[in-house]
Amino acid sequence: MPLILASPHSGRAYPPDFLAASALTRQELRLSEDCYVDELVGAGPDLGVPLLSALFPRSYCDVNREPLELDPGMFADRLPRDAKTNSPRVAAGLGVVPRLAANDREIYRQKLTFAEVETRLARCYQPYHAALAALVAEAQAAHGRCLVLDCHSMPSTGGGADRDLPSGERNGQGGKGKPGNGRVDFVLGDCFGASCDAGIAAAIDAHLRAGGAQMRRNSPYSGGYVTQHYGRPESGVHVLQIEINRALYLDERSLERSAGFSDVQATMTGLIAMLVARLGDLLPGH
Numbered sequence: 001m002p003l004i005l006a007s008p009h010s011g012r013a014y015p016p017d018f019l020a021a022s023a024l025t026r027q028e029l030r031l032s033e034d035c036y037v038d039e040l041v042g043a044g045p046d047l048g049v050p051l052l053s054a055l056f057p058r059s060y061c062d063v064n065r066e067p068l069e070l071d072p073g074m075f076a077d078r079l080p081r082d083a084k085t086n087s088p089r090v091a092a093g094l095g096v097v098p099r100l101a102a103n104d105r106e107i108y109r110q111k112l113t114f115a116e117v118e119t120r121l122a123r124c125y126q127p128y129h130a131a132l133a134a135l136v137a138e139a140q141a142a143h144g145r146c147l148v149l150d151c152h153s154m155p156s157t158g159g160g161a162d163r164d165l166p167s168g169e170r171n172g173q174g175g176k177g178k179p180g181n182g183r184v185d186f187v188l189g190d191c192f193g194a195s196c197d198a199g200i201a202a203a204i205d206a207h208l209r210a211g212g213a214q215m216r217r218n219s220p221y222s223g224g225y226v227t228q229h230y231g232r233p234e235s236g237v238h239v240l241q242i243e244i245n246r247a248l249y250l251d252e253r254s255l256e257r258s259a260g261f262s263d264v265q266a267t268m269t270g271l272i273a274m275l276v277a278r279l280g281d282l283l284p285g286h
Contacts, residue, residue, distance in 0.1 A: 001047075001048050001049050001139075001276055001279070002139050002142070002143035002145060002146040002147065002279055002280065002283060003049045003139075003146065003147050003149065003272075003276065003279055004049070004050055004052065004132075004135045004136065004139060004147070004148045004149070005041050005044045005049055005050065005052070005149050005151060005272070006052045006053075006132060006148055006149070006150045006151060006226065007034070007037045007041065007051065007052070007053045007054065007151045007152075008054050008058070008062075008063045008064050008128070008150065008152075008226065009032075009033060009034035009037070009054065009058040009064065009152055009153075010033060010034045010035065010036060010037040010038040010039075010053060010054070011033070011053070011054040011056045011057045011058065011060075012030065012033060012035075012055075013055045013056055013057070014026055014029065014057055014060070015056070015060065018060050021109060021110075021112075022107050022108060022109070023105075023106060023107065023108060023109045024101055024105055024107060027255070028101060028102075028105060029057065029059045029101055029107070030057070030255055031101060031102035031103065031255070032057070032058055032059045032098070032101045032102045033057060033058065033059075033255075034058075034151075034152050034153040035153065035246070035250055035255050036249070036250070036257060036261070037151050037152060037153050037244065038051070038053040038151075039265065040151070040244065040249065040261075040264055040265050040268045041149075041268050041269075041272065042265075043265075043268070043269040043272060044272050047269075047272055047273060047276050048276065049272060049275075049276065050135055052128070052131055052132055052135060054124070054128055056123075056124045058098070059098055059101050059107060060097075060120065060124070061096065061097060061120040061123075061124040061125055062094070062095070062096050062097075062098055063096075063124070063125050063129065063225075063226070064150075064224040064225050064226050065089060065094070065095055065096040065224070065225050066084055066087070066096065066225055067096060067121060067125060067126075068080065068082060068083040068084055068096070069083075069084045069087055069089060069090055069095045069096045069225075070083050070084070070085060070090065070096060070097060070117065071085065071090050071093065071095050071099050072085050073099075074097070074099050074108065074111060074112055075111055075112055075113065075114055075117075076111040076112065076113055077113055077114050078114075079114055080114070096117075096120075096121070096125065097112070097116075097117055097120060102155075132148070132226070132230070133230075136148065136230060136237055140236060140237065143280075143283075144236055144285060145236030145237070145238070145283045145284070145285050146236065146237060146238070146283075147196070147200060147238045147239070147240065147275070147279060147283065148226070148230055148231075148237070148238070148239040148240070149240055149242060149275075150223075150224075150226050150227055150239060150240065150241045150242070151242055151244075151268075152221070152241060152242065152243045153243065153244045153245070153246045153250075154183060154187065154220075154221065154243040154244070154245060154246065155183070155246055155252065156183050156245055156246055156247035156252060157183065158183070158220060183245050183247075184213075184214035184215055184216045184245065185208070185213040185214045185215070185244070185245050185248060186208055186213055186214075186215050186216075186242060186243065186244060186245070187215075187216045187217070187218075187219070187220070187221050187242070188201055188204060188205060188215065188216075188217050188218070188240060188241070188242055188243075189217075189218055189221045189222045189223035189227060189240070189241035189242075189243070190217070190218065190222070190223060190227070190231070190239075190240050190241070191218075191222055191223045191227055191228055191231060192218050192222055194228075194231065194233075195223055195227045195228065195230075195231025195232075195233070195238070195239045195240070196231060196233060196238040196239055196240040197233050197238055197282075197283070197284050199282055199284075200238055200240065200279075200282050200283070201217070201240055203274075203278065203282055204240065204242070204271065204275075205217070207270075207271060207274050208267070208271065211267060211270070213267070221241065221243050222241075223239070223241045224241065226239065226241070227239045227240070227241045236284075236285060238283065244264065244268075248260050248263075248264050249261040249263075249264040249265075
């Protein structure tokens with residue numbers, strides 16, 4: 001299929017040395033996860049669609065950032081000159097090695113060394129992006145074009161730099177998750193049209209709306225590094241980020257799967273099946 005599924009933030013294998021260096025418990029660190037998103041789209045391989053999942057947690061190494069997007073205040077030594085230290089994500093404490101976990105909690109007891117960053121990039125970041133680039137190249141070789149669906153989840157209400165929906169956009173419901181919460185059910189991010197053909201995004205939007213979902217485009221999430229870096233519609237590579245409201249499938253405090261988990265999993269399976277059936281026609285250049 002000219003379709004690739006990616007789940008960069010659902011990893012939950014925490015290295016022991018990382019846990020020892022952290023001022024937070026494993027459960028506190030897990031609040032940063034896009035919990036179980038890999039399972040929500042887990043039907044992909046059975047439908048002929050490759051699924052790339054990070055096994056390591058985003059609080060350890062975030063592959064949806066630039067490789068040297070780092071906060072110099074976190075380190076005991078100097079960073080390389082080409083480190084990107086002044087991005088909005090670094091300012092928010094969310095670089096490739098994050099400073100903060102969910103709810104703005106400081107992760108580390110003491111400063112790190114840049115050697116630690118190099119280790120994480122070599123162990124996690126570089127292999128993930130090598131695998132994603134290889135999948136894109138394989139799909140392009142076979143089909144001439146492809147879609148990467150970059151799969152994430154979002155808190156049911158905003159925090160930090162996130163912006164909740166104005167009450168008038170919630171239709172009084174706040175999505176299917178919890179009445180009155182600040183988020184719709186799904187947010188599609190295409191970098192405001194730069195990373196994905198508008199027809200593909202519109203077809204996904206329409207499919208999910210037909211199932212009763214409340215949708216929003218590019219706000220508060222328009223797409224991260226993966227969307228920005230790989231999305232090249234003019235070259236036949238389309239990337240669309242999808243954010244799933246966690247309240248639909250998860251107890252956001254305990255991180256246990258809720259009664260709605262199977263429904264959201266079925267919704268995502270249906271979306272993948274729709275793309276398998278229609279993507280050849282939806283992709284420009286057919």
